[in-house]
Amino acid sequence: MKKENMNTVPNTNKAEENIEMIKEMGTANGKSSRGNIHCLTIIGQIEGHMILPPQNKTTKYEHVLPQLVAIEQNDEIDALLVILNTVGGDVEAGLAISEMISGMKKPTVSLILGGGHSIGVPLAVSAQHSFIATTATMTIHPIRMNGPVIGVPQTFEYFNRMQDRVVEFVVNNSRISRENFIKIMLETGKLANDVGSIIFGQEAVNVGLIDSVGGVTDAIETLYKMIEKRKKGD
Amino acid sequence: MLIHSIVPTESIFYSDKQYDKVSYARYNGILVEVIKGDNTSSIVRIISSDPRHYLNSSIQPSLNVNNRELFFTN
Numbered sequence: 001m002k003k004e005n006m007n008t009v010p011n012t013n014k015a016e017e018n019i020e021m022i023k024e025m026g027t028a029n030g031k032s033s034r035g036n037i038h039c040l041t042i043i044g045q046i047e048g049h050m051i052l053p054p055q056n057k058t059t060k061y062e063h064v065l066p067q068l069v070a071i072e073q074n075d076e077i078d079a080l081l082v083i084l085n086t087v088g089g090d091v092e093a094g095l096a097i098s099e100m101i102s103g104m105k106k107p108t109v110s111l112i113l114g115g116g117h118s119i120g121v122p123l124a125v126s127a128q129h130s131f132i133a134t135t136a137t138m139t140i141h142p143i144r145m146n147g148p149v150i151g152v153p154q155t156f157e158y159f160n161r162m163q164d165r166v167v168e169f170v171v172n173n174s175r176i177s178r179e180n181f182i183k184i185m186l187e188t189g190k191l192a193n194d195v196g197s198i199i200f201g202q203e204a205v206n207v208g209l210i211d212s213v214g215g216v217t218d219a220i221e222t223l224y225k226m227i228e229k230r231k232k233g234d
Numbered sequence: 235m236l237i238h239s240i241v242p243t244e245s246i247f248y249s250d251k252q253y254d255k256v257s258y259a260r261y262n263g264i265l266v267e268v269i270k271g272d273n274t275s276s277i278v279r280i281i282s283s284d285p286r287h288y289l290n291s292s293i294q295p296s297l298n299v300n301n302r303e304l305f306f307t308n
Contacts (some may be wrong), residue, residue, distance in 0.1 A: 040283045049235065053248065055248075089239050146243045162236055
């Protein structure tokens, strides 16, 4: 009896301490023994150099970039989960975040829920492994420009070069071929009033853009496996 | 500026309604977006990659926090 008490007392104390922590701090000591995963949500419009009107829900690059640096250099963080539900946005800001994620050494996994459209495509493929929910969609279409456009052939050439930045990044960070991506992007008759295509979960995997169809459990499990592999390699 | 989005640019830049201006502040080191009031500020969202910050019951969206507990960054 006495022995049993001795065993249960420290556990009860720990449980009470945890409950106290949730009550006092509103936090749970959520660190898993398999690794500490940080989660970055990329939602709404990707905001670039201009502050968008407040009816837009935005992801601001000046918030995201320092967080990515902190995740990469902090010893307490083992991996990054990027959750995407974005309608696209600024090309420069989108590519900046994508380049940061693809340049990270720590395990990274992306998960598209709802939609990963336009500049959300390079963001989705930037992680080491990408997931898409069955019901999620991706719209692949050419970039546009707002403001005055000079009607000369050079403008077309400029657009082509800007488009190439996105295409190159997607091709280099996924299994899709350049020809196939451009074919999907320039498809006519798929979108009501635009050039491009809309692809669903499994289709995105079939064309080689996304690695697998899955949900949050699959994404976290993949990260844990990547953490284990990395720890063994160290 | 190059926009690559499925939302038409006229919808992105259209605004006829007055919205509350948001401020950014730190609460115990956690960056939060708030609507600043005279004495208290209303939390709009948490900006953090640490999932545990989202479990903090004192900074859930729509809650009012005393301005003395916030360190405003703008």
